[in-house]
Amino acid sequence: MAQNQPIEALIDLMARLPGLGPRSARRAVLQMVRKRETLLSPLAEAMQEVARNVRECGNCGNIATGEICDICASNKRATGEICVVETVGDLWAMERANVFGGRYHVLGGTLSALDGIGPDELRIPRLVERIPAEEVTEVILALNATIDGMTTAHYIADRLDGMVRLTSLAQGVPVGGELDYLDEGTITAALAARKAF
Numbered sequence: 312m313a314q315n316q317p318i319e320a321l322i323d324l325m326a327r328l329p330g331l332g333p334r335s336a337r338r339a340v341l342q343m344v345r346k347r348e349t350l351l352s353p354l355a356e357a358m359q360e361v362a363r364n365v366r367e368c369g370n371c372g373n374i375a376t377g378e379i380c381d382i383c384a385s386n387k388r389a390t391g392e393i394c395v396v397e398t399v400g401d402l403w404a405m406e407r408a409n410v411f412g413g414r415y416h417v418l419g420g421t422l423s424a425l426d427g428i429g430p431d432e433l434r435i436p437r438l439v440e441r442i443p444a445e446e447v448t449e450v451i452l453a454l455n456a457t458i459d460g461m462t463t464a465h466y467i468a469d470r471l472d473g474m475v476r477l478t479s480l481a482q483g484v485p486v487g488g489e490l491d492y493l494d495e496g497t498i499t500a501a502l503a504a505r506k507a508f
Contacts, residue, residue, distance in 0.1 A: 318344070370441070372417030372434050374399055388414050391448040395438065395467065397421055397455060405453065413451075416441065421459035422466055435467060442474050452479040456500070 318340060325336035343351040367373075368380040375381070382388050392413030396402050402415045418433045430436065441447060450471060454460040468477050483501025484493065493501075 370437075371415050372399070372419055372437075373402055373415060382414055388412065389445065390414075391446060392451060393438070393441065393445070393447050393449075394451040394453050396453050397460065397463075401453065401455075411451075414445070418454075418463065421454065421457070421463040423459050430466065430470075433463075435470065438467070439470055439474075442471065447475055449476040449478060452477065454479075456482055456496075 322333070322336045322340045325331055325339055326333045328336075331339065343354065364376045365374050366376075366378075368375045368378075368383055370379045370383040373380040373382060377384075390413040392411075393416050394402075394405060394411055394413060395416045395418060396405065397418055397420060399417055402417055405411055405415070416434065416438050418435065418438075420428055420433055422428055422430065422433065438450075442450070450467075452464045452467060454464045464479060471477060481504055483497060483504050
């Protein structure tokens with residue numbers, strides 16, 4: 312079994328990735344080994360390239376290959392609006408929608424007393440610094456509708472009160488959603504945020 316030790320180590324590492332358990336990791340590794348030239352070698356090279364060159368944007372927390380990301384570097388994105396998100400994945404989701412033309416601020420998580428995550432463990436102080444430095448007029452709180460997300464949004468709103476216009480994403484019934492399949496919290500939020508028809 313000592314011959315399989317590198318393969319088992321790779322399977323163990325792959326199984327730690329979100330969405331992959333031990334069985335899925337084993338299948339993925341076996342597929343990569345079978346297609347060494349088209350999958351395994353290019354994947355290893357791409358991972359080394361990312362490990363060498365990708366870092367966190369010093370301004371917003373996005374990932375970048377330079378000191379700041381392309382979004383922060385773009386003068387076209389200097390609209391005076393900052394969209395605050397929890398993770399880089401959330402930022403990418405917003406970008407895929409292609410509806411926001413401003414800049415972002417990635418917190419790196421949410422406040423959580425249980426996990427010992429306070430404002431200084433997140434990028435909240437950096438957000439406060441950016442408001443006057445970038446002449447920000449609006450901060451859009453695009454945090455997940457969880458207890459920790461809402462707590463974080465309220466904390467940020469208190470910190471930025473009087474400095475800038477604060478807005479949040481609308482919550483409620485998704486496009487194509489059927490009431491019968493929605494949870495009570497979503498229906499409550501949708502009813503509270505109702506608008507004229």
